[in-house]
Amino acid sequence: MSIEVNGRKVDWVExxxxxxxxxxxxxxxxxxxxxxxxxxIPRKDFSNVVVxxxxxxxxxxxxxxx
Amino acid sequence: xxxxxxxKIKIKLKNASVGIAGIGGLGSNASIALARAGIGRLVLVDFxxxxxxxxxxxxxxxxxxxxxxxxxxxxxxxxxxPKIKVEAYNLKLKRGSMYYPFKDIDVVIEALDEASIxxxxxxxxxxxxxxxxxxxxxxxxGYGHSDRIVTxxxxxxxxxxxxxxxxxxxxxxxxxxxxxxxxxxxxxxxxIILGEDK
Numbered sequence: 001m002s003i004e005v006n007g008r009k010v011d012w013v014e015x016x017x018x019x020x021x022x023x024x025x026x027x028x029x030x031x032x033x034x035x036x037x038x039x040x041i042p043r044k045d046f047s048n049v050v051v052x053x054x055x056x057x058x059x060x061x062x063x064x065x066x
Numbered sequence: 067x068x069x070x071x072x073x074k075i076k077i078k079l080k081n082a083s084v085g086i087a088g089i090g091g092l093g094s095n096a097s098i099a100l101a102r103a104g105i106g107r108l109v110l111v112d113f114x115x116x117x118x119x120x121x122x123x124x125x126x127x128x129x130x131x132x133x134x135x136x137x138x139x140x141x142x143x144x145x146x147x148p149k150i151k152v153e154a155y156n157l158k159l160k161r162g163s164m165y166y167p168f169k170d171i172d173v174v175i176e177a178l179d180e181a182s183i184x185x186x187x188x189x190x191x192x193x194x195x196x197x198x199x200x201x202x203x204x205x206x207x208g209y210g211h212s213d214r215i216v217t218x219x220x221x222x223x224x225x226x227x228x229x230x231x232x233x234x235x236x237x238x239x240x241x242x243x244x245x246x247x248x249x250x251x252x253x254x255x256x257x258i259i260l261g262e263d264k
Contacts, residue, residue, distance in 0.1 A: 031185040033192075038221050040192040043185070058220050060227070062188070065206040065234030066092045066179040 005057045012053045018046040022059065029061035075260060076104055082259045083107035085171040087159060087187055089135045090114070091239060092203055093177030094125035095248035096255075101143045103256055107151040108143065110136045111167050113158035123241040161186055165194045173255045176202035177248070181233065192223060199224065201254045205231030206247045209240050215247065217254060224258070226250045 001012045005025055013024070018034055018041060034041045035058040041049050051057065084105050086093045089112040097108060112135045116126045130138040136154035143152050155167055159178075164187050168174045174191055178184045184202065191200045205215070205228030218225040226247050231237070257263070 031181045033185060033188050033220075033223070035220055040189060042189055042193060060204070060218065060220070060223075060225055061229070062181045062184045062202075062204045063207075063231060063233045064179060064181040064184075065231075065237075065239060066088055066090055066177055066184070066203065 001053060003051060003053065003055050003057060006059055012051070016051050018049050018051060021051050021057070022046070027059055027061065029063070031062045033060045033062065034058070078260055079104040079256070080106040082173075083109065083171040084173050084175060084255050084259075085109035085111070085168040086175045086177055087111050087164075087168070088177040088179065089139050090120065090177065090179055091123045091244040092206065092248040092251060093175065094135070094139055095123075095245045096175055096177055096252040097139055097143065098125050098146070099249050099252035100255065101146050101150055103252070104147075105150070105255075105259075107153070107171070109153045109155070109167055109171050110139055111155045111157060111159065112136050112139075113156060123239055123244045159183065159187060161190075164190045168195065168198065172199075173258050174198055174200040175251050175255055176200060177251065179234070188223065192221075196222070198222060199255075199258045201226070201251045201258070203227070203247050203251055205229065206244050207231050207234045207237035207239055209238070209243050212243075212246060215250060217250070224254050226254065 003012045036055050089110050114135050116130045116133050134156050136156050140152045140154045199222045201224045203226040214228045218227045
C-alpha cells in the first residue's frame with residue numbers, strides 16, 4: 001500500500017486526490033506539472049483525480065524566469 | 067572530425083524543425099544556437115518588443131530596441147545563415163490555442179517567462195500533441211551553480227531543471243546562466259532530433 005512520488009516511497013491513502021497528496025508531501029509550489037503513471041493530469045483536475053495505489057507520480061515545479 | 071558523421075548530421079539537421087515559444091532570454095539564445103547548428107526551419111513565437119533592459123542577456127542589439135522580437139531574431143538568424151527558414155509569429159499565446167503554432171515541427175522548446183504560462187504551455191503540448199517532444203526549463207535565475215542543473219525526462223517532456231533555484235521575481239537574471247540553460251535546451255533539441263551521440 002504505497003506510492004512513489006519523485007522516486008520517494010510514500011504511504012498510499014485511500015480516496016486521496018492529487019491536491020491532497022501534494023499538500024501531504026509538502027509540495028507547496030503553486031505551479032506544478034503532475035504525471036501519474038506517465039499520464040499528464042491537467043491542473044484543473046487536481047482536486048478530483050484520486051491517486052491509485054502503487055502508482056508512480058512525477059511532480060515538476062515551475063518557477064518564473066526565462 | 068569524422069567527415070562522414072558530420073555530413074549525415076548536417077542533412078538531418080537541415081531537414082529538421084524546431085518551434086520556440088518565447089524569444090526572450092532563453093528563446094533568443096536557443097534560437098541562435100540552433101541556427102548555427104544548422105536546423106533548417108525555426109518557428110518563433112513572441113508578442114514582445116526588444117527593450118534596453120533585455121540586452122544584458124537576450125540576443126539582441128542596441129539598434130534593435132523597439133523592434134518586435136520575432137522580427138529582430140529573424141534578422142539576426144538571416145545574418146548567420148539566410149538559407150534557414152524562419153517563421154515568425156508576433157502573438158501572445160492564449161490558453162486553449164497555445165499548441166497551434168507547433169503542430170508541424172519536430173521539437174518544441176518552452177522558453178517562456180511566467181511560471182503560470184510555462185505550466186499551462188507544457189500541459190497543453192503534452193495533452194494536445196502527445197507525440198511531440200517538448201524541452202522546457204525551470205530555474206534560470208541567479209549565477210553559478212551550473213552543476214545543479216539536470217535534465218529530467220518524463221516521457222516526451224525534457225526538463226532543464228534546477229530544483230533549488232528561486233523565481234525571477236526574487237532573484238537576478240544574468241547572461242551566463244540564462245545562456246547556459248538556453249543552450250542546454252538547444253542541445254537537448256539536437257539530441258532528440260539526432261538520437262544519442264554514441
